[in-house]
Amino acid sequence: MKPQPVLSVGANAKALRKDAQRERLLLFGLSFPALLIVLLVIVVPVGWLFWLSLFNDAGVLSTYNYSRMLESKSYLRIFKTTFNVSFLTTLICVLIGYPLAYFLSQISRRWAALGLIAVLLPFWTSLLVRTYAWLVVLQRKGLVNQWGIELGWWETPLRLVHNLNGTLIGMVHIMLPFLVLPLYGSMRSIDFDYIKAAANLGANPTKAFWYVFFPLSLPGLLAGITVVFVLCLGFFVTPAVLGGGKVIMVSMKIETLIDLFFNFGTASALGVVLLVLTLGVLFIAHKLVSLDKVLGSGDGV
Amino acid sequence: MNWFQRPASETQITHGGRLWLYAVGVLVLAFLIIPTLIVIPMSFSESQYLEFPPRVWAVRWYENYFGSVEWMTATWVSIKAAFWTVLVTTPIATMAAYGLYVSNIRAARLVFVLLITPMMVPVVLIAIGVFFAYTRLKLNNTMLGLVLAHSVLALPMALIVISAGLRSYDMNQERVARSLGASRMKAFLVVTLPQIRFSVITGALLAFIVSFDEVIVALFISGGDMSTITRSMFLALRDQIDPTIASISTVMILITTTVFLLAQVLGKSKKVGK
Amino acid sequence: MGQEKALPIKIQGVTKTYGSIYALNDVDLDIHSGEFLTLLGPSGSGKTTLLMVLAGFNRPDCGSVRFGEREIIRMPPHKRDVGMVFQNYALFPHMDVAANIGFPLKLRGLAKEQIRPRVDEALATVQLEGYGARGVDQLSGGQKQRVALARAIVFNPRILLMDEPLSALDKKLRERMQIELRHLHEKLGMTTVYVTHDQREALTMSDRIAVINDGCLMQLDKPRAIYDQPANAFVANFIGESTLLPVDQNGGAPSFGGVALKLAQGSADGELLLLRPERLIFLDDDDRAEFNRFTGVVREVVYQGESFLVYITLAGGYEVAVRSVSQRHSIAAAPDVGDQVVLGLHRDETVLIEGSTDGGMD
Numbered sequence: 001m002k003p004q005p006v007l008s009v010g011a012n013a014k015a016l017r018k019d020a021q022r023e024r025l026l027l028f029g030l031s032f033p034a035l036l037i038v039l040l041v042i043v044v045p046v047g048w049l050f051w052l053s054l055f056n057d058a059g060v061l062s063t064y065n066y067s068r069m070l071e072s073k074s075y076l077r078i079f080k081t082t083f084n085v086s087f088l089t090t091l092i093c094v095l096i097g098y099p100l101a102y103f104l105s106q107i108s109r110r111w112a113a114l115g116l117i118a119v120l121l122p123f124w125t126s127l128l129v130r131t132y133a134w135l136v137v138l139q140r141k142g143l144v145n146q147w148g149i150e151l152g153w154w155e156t157p158l159r160l161v162h163n164l165n166g167t168l169i170g171m172v173h174i175m176l177p178f179l180v181l182p183l184y185g186s187m188r189s190i191d192f193d194y195i196k197a198a199a200n201l202g203a204n205p206t207k208a209f210w211y212v213f214f215p216l217s218l219p220g221l222l223a224g225i226t227v228v229f230v231l232c233l234g235f236f237v238t239p240a241v242l243g244g245g246k247v248i249m250v251s252m253k254i255e256t257l258i259d260l261f262f263n264f265g266t267a268s269a270l271g272v273v274l275l276v277l278t279l280g281v282l283f284i285a286h287k288l289v290s291l292d293k294v295l296g297s298g299d300g301v
Numbered sequence: 302m303n304w305f306q307r308p309a310s311e312t313q314i315t316h317g318g319r320l321w322l323y324a325v326g327v328l329v330l331a332f333l334i335i336p337t338l339i340v341i342p343m344s345f346s347e348s349q350y351l352e353f354p355p356r357v358w359a360v361r362w363y364e365n366y367f368g369s370v371e372w373m374t375a376t377w378v379s380i381k382a383a384f385w386t387v388l389v390t391t392p393i394a395t396m397a398a399y400g401l402y403v404s405n406i407r408a409a410r411l412v413f414v415l416l417i418t419p420m421m422v423p424v425v426l427i428a429i430g431v432f433f434a435y436t437r438l439k440l441n442n443t444m445l446g447l448v449l450a451h452s453v454l455a456l457p458m459a460l461i462v463i464s465a466g467l468r469s470y471d472m473n474q475e476r477v478a479r480s481l482g483a484s485r486m487k488a489f490l491v492v493t494l495p496q497i498r499f500s501v502i503t504g505a506l507l508a509f510i511v512s513f514d515e516v517i518v519a520l521f522i523s524g525g526d527m528s529t530i531t532r533s534m535f536l537a538l539r540d541q542i543d544p545t546i547a548s549i550s551t552v553m554i555l556i557t558t559t560v561f562l563l564a565q566v567l568g569k570s571k572k573v574g575k
Numbered sequence: 576m577g578q579e580k581a582l583p584i585k586i587q588g589v590t591k592t593y594g595s596i597y598a599l600n601d602v603d604l605d606i607h608s609g610e611f612l613t614l615l616g617p618s619g620s621g622k623t624t625l626l627m628v629l630a631g632f633n634r635p636d637c638g639s640v641r642f643g644e645r646e647i648i649r650m651p652p653h654k655r656d657v658g659m660v661f662q663n664y665a666l667f668p669h670m671d672v673a674a675n676i677g678f679p680l681k682l683r684g685l686a687k688e689q690i691r692p693r694v695d696e697a698l699a700t701v702q703l704e705g706y707g708a709r710g711v712d713q714l715s716g717g718q719k720q721r722v723a724l725a726r727a728i729v730f731n732p733r734i735l736l737m738d739e740p741l742s743a744l745d746k747k748l749r750e751r752m753q754i755e756l757r758h759l760h761e762k763l764g765m766t767t768v769y770v771t772h773d774q775r776e777a778l779t780m781s782d783r784i785a786v787i788n789d790g791c792l793m794q795l796d797k798p799r800a801i802y803d804q805p806a807n808a809f810v811a812n813f814i815g816e817s818t819l820l821p822v823d824q825n826g827g828a829p830s831f832g833g834v835a836l837k838l839a840q841g842s843a844d845g846e847l848l849l850l851r852p853e854r855l856i857f858l859d860d861d862d863r864a865e866f867n868r869f870t871g872v873v874r875e876v877v878y879q880g881e882s883f884l885v886y887i888t889l890a891g892g893y894e895v896a897v898r899s900v901s902q903r904h905s906i907a908a909a910p911d912v913g914d915q916v917v918l919g920l921h922r923d924e925t926v927l928i929e930g931s932t933d934g935g936m937d
Contacts, residue, residue, distance in 0.1 A: 010590055010637025010638060011587065011588055011637055012649065013636060013637035015649060016635065016636065016637060016649065017636070019649055020634050023634075024405060027403050027404035028400055028401070028404040028408070028409065028412075030396040030397060030400025031396065031397035031401050031416070033393045033397070034394065034460070035397075035412060035416065037393070037449065037456070038415065038453055041450055041452075042418065042430070044434070045430035045431055046426060048434065049429065049433055096325075096329050099322060099325045100329040103322050103323065103325065103326030106309070106310065115326070119330075121333070122333060124561050125553075125554055125557065126514040126550070126554075127516065128516055128550075129337075130337055132340070132538060132546055133336045133339060133340045135538070135542055136340070136351050137336055137339065139350075173332070176333060195310075195311075205312050205314045234424060234425060234426070236424065236425050236516075236517050240535075240539070241535070241538050241539070251517075255517075255520070258429050258521070264429075271426040271429060274423050275422060278421070278422065471663070474667060476661070476665070477659065477667075477726075478678070479631075479632075479651075480631075480632075480655075480657065480658070480736075481658075481682060481730070482654075482656070482683060482730070483682055484653050485653075487653075488653075496669060
């Protein structure tokens with residue numbers, strides 16, 4: 001075996017190293033405009049805001065905003081509501097979204113493509129439009145009540161909006177695609193040979209599903225649950241419109257604090273807590289499932 | 302053997318045995334589509350309560366919409382903002398996607414995650430942060446401020462889509478072009494870009510939709526003459542269920558569907574002859 | 576006018592590391608002007624890395640590469656003026672065949688009227704006249720490869736680099752293309768560096784072969800010399816079939832199994848004896864002096880179509896194989912399982928190699 005050469009002494013080594021660095025920096029630099037606007041528009045203002053949350057009304061550094069939040073019953077209720085809504089929405093999404101994803105993954109790709117259009121349709125329809133649609137459909141003289149009464153299923157109009165029920169229905173509708181898409185992707189990539197092997201070894205279709213298919217679909221399911229839960233935590237529009245003022249989520253409270261009271265101190269403290277919770281959930285999920293694989297970062301060529 | 306008895310998969314489970322699954326699937330799909338689309342026929346209902354099917358067909362809500370100066374101004378603001386957002390976001394996202402994909406720096410992964418953060422952070426937080434900054438900078442109620450904020454919100458989506466397109470593209474083609482005499486930039490423009498065109502167009506389309514449909518940030522930073530259509534709609538909804546909004550919704554669905562179809566058409570690959 | 580058709584390539588001290596792994600380890604290689612040189616080695620040996628260094632797509636840690644008189648190691652790929660054919664052809668799908676081939680000419684500023692005749696000429700050279708208007712997806716694998724080739728030569732590069740261009744083709748087509756590439760090289764005359772892991776391909780096509788393993792150059796020689804006199808155990812094992820038997824040096828008089836070996840001229844060094852199956856013959860009782868003799872028992876006879884193998888266990892437990900062509904004559908004379916046989920290896924074909932029997936280098 002030849003003796004290992006000493007690299008720094010080799011011909012052109014310094015020049016080649018400089019060339020390599022220059023090229024890498026140049027290419028990396030292509031991402032700077034994007035980085036710049038993200039820093040300017042998000043990181044700096046939000047950071048500034050957090051800085052603000054550490055000062056009380058008199059301008060003195062303190063945790064006043066935070067302690068006020070933690071002691072006040074109404075704030076705690078808001079957190080409880082937020083968690084409840086998020087949890088229930090996620091649960092319902094899983095209950096009806098998993099069968100849908102499974103259904104789509106088992107039919108031929110052509111039919112599945114059609115079904116996926118239905119799942120993707122909400123993405124290019126405005127959130128506001130969809131929320132409004134539910135408002136119209138669920139209101140006292142709306143579609144559901146019209147038909148329900150006409151068909152004799154019930155007599156007095158059901159109260160389906162401006163309360164928790166309406167909020168949940170609306171949010172499930174909005175969030176469902178976010179669960180179904182990663183789940184579907186995960187399911188489609190399950191090699192059917194595993195199921196065949198299970199069948200060959202003696203499992204009936206039900207057992208094959210629970211022992212083989214379901215565990216293999218878990219990463220996609222977890223990714224979907226994470227996305228849905230995190231989105232629910234910060235959600236604003238749908239609960240604001242469909243909740244009728246009875247369902248108050250953290251994001252709504254933040255808006256009220258700014259809009260009505262111009263109270264940046266408390267609002268930003270609330271925002272910090274929300275952000276920490278969001279990042280916490282994302283972090284835990286990432287440890288379990290490696291979320292960045294789902295989204296995909298660069299590979300280098 | 303009728304259809305119910307035919308096997309649905311290689312495990313020989315029949316379609317009949319799976320009927321419950323098919324039923325559930327179709328029901329959930331209906332749940333997804335119908336509310337979204339039902340606004341369209343309902344908007345033609347004469348009644349204040351927007352019946353379905355409409356007992357009397359009328360276009361009064363459309364007249365309300367198109368006849369109102371405020372609604373029309375707001376619509377125009379939204380379209381302009383979305384248009385500018387696409388112009389800002391698409392090149393920036395393409396450059397970032399390419400640069401991060403091709404440079405071999407470990408920090409590239411970190412930067413990628415950083416650029417995705419606008420999607421992961423609760424929007425209301427971004428909204429108040431931006432509002433706070435804009436108050437100082439006097440950028441509230443300006444098109445510039447709006448486009449800047451929307452571009453940042455649209456960036457993650459565009460970045461993800463274009464990066465995915467790059468990953469499924471054969472980089473060897475760019476290398477060949479370079480071996481044949483094209484500089485890196487020329488090779489990218491002449492060989493790579495035409496082939497990732499579909500991803501770039503999809504990214505642009507998503508940027509348009511993100512901006513056009515955006516509510517919360519616009520709620521804070523756009524107002525008065527610069528109010529977006531979404532902001533105006535939201536404020537109207539908080540007060541009462543204005544049926545005019547049904548017609549606005551239909552128009553919005555029309556606009557975004559057109560943009561979507563346009564992207565499909567433009568994305569089809571064409572051959573470049575001599 | 577008066578421009579040479581080909582350039583020599585001088586590679587000196589090229590090293591490329593990835594962390595603590597040496598992809599290329601201080602490689603020196605002189606490629607003659609106009610020759611067809613193959614870089615041969617297993618996957619991960621560094622042969623493709625070296626080709627990419629030549630092309631400019633891989634920047635080494637240090638070293639020097641000269642095309643003729645020019646040092647090009649810091650030159651970006653698009654200025655190097657070399658033709659390159661990739662393994663998966665990498666034809667531009669959004670251009671038709673003529674646009675693909677004309678691409679480098681367009682980059683060099685030629686006008687349309689100048690481009691067309693040269694594209695036609697290139698198509699004729701690869702025997703695809705009239706294919707200019709076709710789309711890339713309408714071509715078969717072999718045709719795609721020819722278009723890639725046409726594109727790489729149309730601008731008359733003086734160096735041509737090829738990265739396993741035939742590995743995606745099926746066997747019959749591949750063998751035909753090997754001969755065609757060889758003819759093309761003879762016709763055009765440019766220096767060609769060809770990468771492959773297929774030793775038969777290397778032996779068929781090359782003027783010289785550079786055997787590479789673990790980032791190091793193992794041997795650089797003409798095909799026949801590499802086959803007959805491999806420099807070490809790795810080369811002997813990688814090219815052709817071989818069995819390596821340990822040899823007692825006895826201070827200058829090598830022997831195997833107690834019997835002194837008669838050797839080819841100047842081949843006294845080395846701890847291993849190279850036995851190639853097709854070079855062994857079955858000896859009758861006559862004791863011809865120019866043969867080295869080995870005795871053993873037949874273990875198995877395997878018919879393989881055009882030839883058959885006889886597996887023999889020698890005294891001392893060593894296994895060798897003898898390959899004979901399937902002719903009536905040799906089949907009839909083939910021994911049966913269990914027979915005692917005497918194998919003969921002509922002294923001119925008896926070669927000793929450096930190395931140990933585990934196939935590695937010391």
